Amino acid sequence: MIKKTFKSLIKNGLFNLRGEINRLMFDKQFIILTYHQINNEFIPQSHMPGSFINLKVFINQIEYLKKNYEIIPLPELLKMLNEKNIKGKFIALTFDDGDKSNELIVPILVREQLPATFFLNTAYLGNEQADFCRIFNYLYHNPLKKHLLTNEIINNYEQIFVTKDKNLYEDTVNSINSLYNNIIAEDYFYTNYNFIEKLDDSLFTIALHGHEHHRFSLMTYECQMNSLKQNQQILMDFKTFDPVFSLPFGGYYDYNFDTLRVCGEMKLKMLLNTGGIIRNHGLILPRINVGQDNLKGLISMQNII
Numbered sequence: 001m002i003k004k005t006f007k008s009l010i011k012n013g014l015f016n017l018r019g020e021i022n023r024l025m026f027d028k029q030f031i032i033l034t035y036h037q038i039n040n041e042f043i044p045q046s047h048m049p050g051s052f053i054n055l056k057v058f059i060n061q062i063e064y065l066k067k068n069y070e071i072i073p074l075p076e077l078l079k080m081l082n083e084k085n086i087k088g089k090f091i092a093l094t095f096d097d098g099d100k101s102n103e104l105i106v107p108i109l110v111r112e113q114l115p116a117t118f119f120l121n122t123a124y125l126g127n128e129q130a131d132f133c134r135i136f137n138y139l140y141h142n143p144l145k146k147h148l149l150t151n152e153i154i155n156n157y158e159q160i161f162v163t164k165d166k167n168l169y170e171d172t173v174n175s176i177n178s179l180y181n182n183i184i185a186e187d188y189f190y191t192n193y194n195f196i197e198k199l200d201d202s203l204f205t206i207a208l209h210g211h212e213h214h215r216f217s218l219m220t221y222e223c224q225m226n227s228l229k230q231n232q233q234i235l236m237d238f239k240t241f242d243p244v245f246s247l248p249f250g251g252y253y254d255y256n257f258d259t260l261r262v263c264g265e266m267k268l269k270m271l272l273n274t275g276g277i278i279r280n281h282g283l284i285l286p287r288i289n290v291g292q293d294n295l296k297g298l299i300s301m302q303n304i305i
């Protein structure tokens, strides 16, 4: 019996157990949440299944978070971590990609006086271009336009999220990007600079997500540096700018040593989307990607070690 329990502890992760003990004993939590698209209804050509959340669910989540955590600005949370001065249960809200639904969310956050950080791809604000995933998803779910996606693109699409083959990645991404002009204006995905300009700097910050939404692990050192420099150059003109970088796609396979070099040289902290426990106070920090799952279950075991 003991052996079995021990085995299951190993299987389920001793870190979770340690996190839970910390939580019960010290009542200390520190969590960064990531949101993407939020809307009243899921529209297959406009929203991505893994990163969409229903507006009502979002509002319920906010209510839960307000009752159980202190929601503080990301820069404040990072400062606490730096100073190793965390006493309480804290949440920072972040929203990636500059999605059009930010326009729906900001009035709610203002009404509730809740701080948040928006990670923006500067190439897409204003809808001159879009992330290849959004373009593919739009065409794939549009019966009149699906034929524009060749069999080759469709076959390669799943692979480009995991491949190490730069040519396969670039060729496929470029082919998809060239189809952008088939998206009509009323279906555009992103908000615009006008909206970003008006964000209240007492509540909100804007931060880096790359000029374009690419897997940094498949870019050269120079391209990674140029992308972040260009991203920063544009965003630093806004009073809400804060120099933090959330990695596009955010997984372990989406960055490499050059990414760390670039972040080090630009003095940026990098946020991933890997969920889980914060084990150090260093350059890289995990975040939890919020989907339609039960948020309470998702965050109850998260902690600082």
Ligand SMILES: [Zn+2]
Residues within 6 Å of the ligand: 096, 097, 209, 213, 247, 248, 249
């Ligand atoms: Zn993103």
